[in-house]
Amino acid sequence: APSLNVDVAIIGAGPSGSIAASLLHAQGKRVVVLEKQHFPRFSIGESLLPCCMTVIEQANMLAAVEQAGFQFKNGAAFKYRDKYTQFDFTDKFTSGPGTTFQVERANFDKLLADEAQKQGVDIRYGHSVESIELQAEPRLVLINEQGQQQIVNAQFVLDASGFGRVLPRLLDLEKPSSLPSRSAVFNHIRDNITDKNFDRNKILISVHPDNQDIWYWLIPFSDGRCSVGVVGKAEQLEGLTTDDCDLNQVLTTMINQEPGLKQLLANAELINQSALLKGYSANVSTLATNKFALLGNAGEFLDPVFSSGVTIAMQSASMATKALIKQLDGHQVDWDQEYAAPLMKGVDTFRTYVEAWYDCRFQDAIFFDDPDPKVKQMICSILAGYAWDDTNPFVSESKRRLDMVVELCRS
Ligand code: FAD
Numbered sequence: 001a002p003s004l005n006v007d008v009a010i011i012g013a014g015p016s017g018s019i020a021a022s023l024l025h026a027q028g029k030r031v032v033v034l035e036k037q038h039f040p041r042f043s044i045g046e047s048l049l050p051c052c053m054t055v056i057e058q059a060n061m062l063a064a065v066e067q068a069g070f071q072f073k074n075g076a077a078f079k080y081r082d083k084y085t086q087f088d089f090t091d092k093f094t095s096g097p098g099t100t101f102q103v104e105r106a107n108f109d110k111l112l113a114d115e116a117q118k119q120g121v122d123i124r125y126g127h128s129v130e131s132i133e134l135q136a137e138p139r140l141v142l143i144n145e146q147g148q149q150q151i152v153n154a155q156f157v158l159d160a161s162g163f164g165r166v167l168p169r170l171l172d173l174e175k176p177s178s179l180p181s182r183s184a185v186f187n188h189i190r191d192n193i194t195d196k197n198f199d200r201n202k203i204l205i206s207v208h209p210d211n212q213d214i215w216y217w218l219i220p221f222s223d224g225r226c227s228v229g230v231v232g233k234a235e236q237l238e239g240l241t242t243d244d245c246d247l248n249q250v251l252t253t254m255i256n257q258e259p260g261l262k263q264l265l266a267n268a269e270l271i272n273q274s275a276l277l278k279g280y281s282a283n284v285s286t287l288a289t290n291k292f293a294l295l296g297n298a299g300e301f302l303d304p305v306f307s308s309g310v311t312i313a314m315q316s317a318s319m320a321t322k323a324l325i326k327q328l329d330g331h332q333v334d335w336d337q338e339y340a341a342p343l344m345k346g347v348d349t350f351r352t353y354v355e356a357w358y359d360c361r362f363q364d365a366i367f368f369d370d371p372d373p374k375v376k377q378m379i380c381s382i383l384a385g386y387a388w389d390d391t392n393p394f395v396s397e398s399k400r401r402l403d404m405v406v407e408l409c410r411s
Contacts, residue, residue: 004152006031006155007328008031008032009031009157010032011129011159012036013160014162016162017295019058019059020158020317021033022059029324033121035113037125040110047102048100048103051315053097060119061115064111065112068108070222071221074089074099078367080209087380087384093378093381094386104188126145131170132170134292138153138157156290156292160317162297166298173286176283181279181281183237186230186275187247187270188227189268190269190271191225191268192269201220203307204217209259214230216231225271230255237250250274283301296310296313303354311387312343315343323335361402368409378392378394381395382394
């Protein structure tokens with residue numbers, strides 16, 4: 001089989017793969033990105049957080065993203081029964097961008113990949129990574145669409161394969177998530193929203209009126225369409241009985257159970273066949289060694305409620321490439337200390353908030369009528385994605401601080 005020799009082989013051209021490739025290429029490293037599909041291709045994960053704009057800027061892709069006509073986003077709104085609260089991401093504790101976009105990932109991911117390609121990155125579409133050998137140097141076996149094998153020899157492999165989870169599967173790194181298994185049913189809609197008070201610049205997270213474990217996202221796009229989805233344990237989603245059940249029916253039934261959404265989306269039309277993602281949370285036993293590192297969703301994935309996925313994916317690309325450039329330049333890297341631990345700091349901050357969302361402590365805190373403005377700014381920083389900012393007490397002591405706020409609200 002023909003073979004290719006590079007410094008770094010990257011599996012997957014999603015946000016983590018494209019950004020990592022760009023950052024490495026800018027430092028003169030020989031990179032190849034191996035992508036199974038052709039772009040544009042659908043992906044879930046459409047609401048970005050402002051923090052990821054800093055990484056997009058590092059990769060010299062900010063102008064392209066800003067000029068693409070994506071829906072502007074400046075915050076998040078939450079609704080439960082008659083309570084409504086919103087976070088304005090520009091009013092936050094941590095400095096850095098306070099706005100971002102809501103994007104159809106098919107277009108967004110293609111844009112990032114095209115930008116990387118324009119910068120000179122070699123992306124091979126229609127190439128699926130099938131196996132890996134980790135000898136002195138990693139060796140990947142690919143299959144192209146003609147069924148032909150190719151070999152890539154690299155000094156290092158970055159797995160940016162998202163839910164493909166290529167290295168966790170091939171190297172037996174899969175570990176069950178600490179979070180219970182939840183499922184999502186979602187679709188794009190022509191929303192036909194007429195309510196003048198509806199804020200298209202924010203993601204709307206609505207809580208089911210009778211079961212706070214179930215929630216919905218509504219993510220407006222710039223062209224009169226929205227992404228809408230419902231999340232819950234499989235048995236909580238009415239009509240989700242068999243794998244071939246009518247998912248449009250499940251989604252519509254669930255939407256109609258939340259009076260606010262039912263009214264807002266009274267004239268909405270589903271655009272595609274609704275999709276189901278079951279048991280989306282995932283974890284791994286090892287994030288990196290001196291031969292490979294897992295980026296984004298190929299590592300740990302928690303939960304979509306705070307839209308943290310793409311931000312974590314881009315942060316992981318930024319952190320891993322920094323350590324990798326050092327290693328390729330001949331220095332010793334301690335991957336646990338220099339990559340896994342710092343990345344997990346932010347992931348663990350989000351974990352605190354995800355757990356507190358589902359046990360309702362966080363919901364009590366945000367729907368409290370009289371929040372302390374300084375505390376709200378600190379929490380807002382985390383919701384804007386700045387979950388690695390140690391100067392924020394709600395990051396450095398995320399659980400204790402959040403417990404204190406919850407206690408105050410509940411007393
Ligand atoms: P991906 O974007 O998934 O890219 C992986 C790429 O690898 C794909 O293009 C795939 O084709 C390729 N690949 C896979 N296998 C192979 C192989 N064998 N060989 C070659 N290539 C391969 N995140 C947000 O930020 N905001 C949200 O609002 C949000 N909502 C979500 C809602 C739900 C229900 C879920 C489950 C997740 C959500 N996420 C959200 C998370 C988000 O989807 C992911 O975190 C994000 O897409 C991860 O990006 P990535 O670069 O790691 O991988």
